[in-house]
Amino acid sequence: MDTVNIGLIRVLTLSDQKEIDRHGLIIEGAFSGLKVRSRCIEDHPKGLYDKISEEEAKPKIISLAKELRKGVEAIIVSCAADPAVKELKEILNIPVIGAGESLAAVSRTLGGSVGVITITNNVPDPVRRGLGERYLTWKKVEGVESTLDLKEGDILAHTLNTAMALRKQGSNVIALACTGFSTAGVAPKISKELGMPVVDPVLAAGSIAYNLMLNKECWREDVED
Known part of the structure; x- marks a missing residue:
């Protein structure tokens, strides 16, 4: 199977390329044949955590996607809120994949009652x-206000407690609605502990990219202005 180059946009500003590459490496490790080129937007050291920060990030994501477009065959926006995904799908004639829409699609297939774990005071629109x-x-x-907080303290225990509460309310699938959970690597540990599906948003986006790769003869070239 030929290698397919995927562009991935991080919405958390990072200076260490190894950290920028982390989500791409997660995808490459899970899906043979995908090669991920990762970049991050500027001036968002806390990531995106509300509607205002999402709107501020959109033009930066669009600009970065246009740069990444050269040499890649699909683009992933690694954020469960899918900022600028709708706009990019109208601008580019290559697949544009949002982590939020991917999370919802995979979660729907795994059970009939999905409980969503968030870091904000609402469920991201694409997920809902x-x-x-x-x-x-x-x-x-509890205690999490931005993706940076997912690196602090015992985030596994806090997320596990949240998942247990959702299970008690009747959820038979847990959807992790922030790609920071992917960085923390909590999904497989919680799934093993609870004995139920827990969906990782970065891996969900990677699964969509992998299926697109299998059908790449259907892709179109970017439209010239």
């Missing part, structure tokens, strides 16, 4: 919309 009738409820991880 994508889950449709499979959405059951949501809960925010």
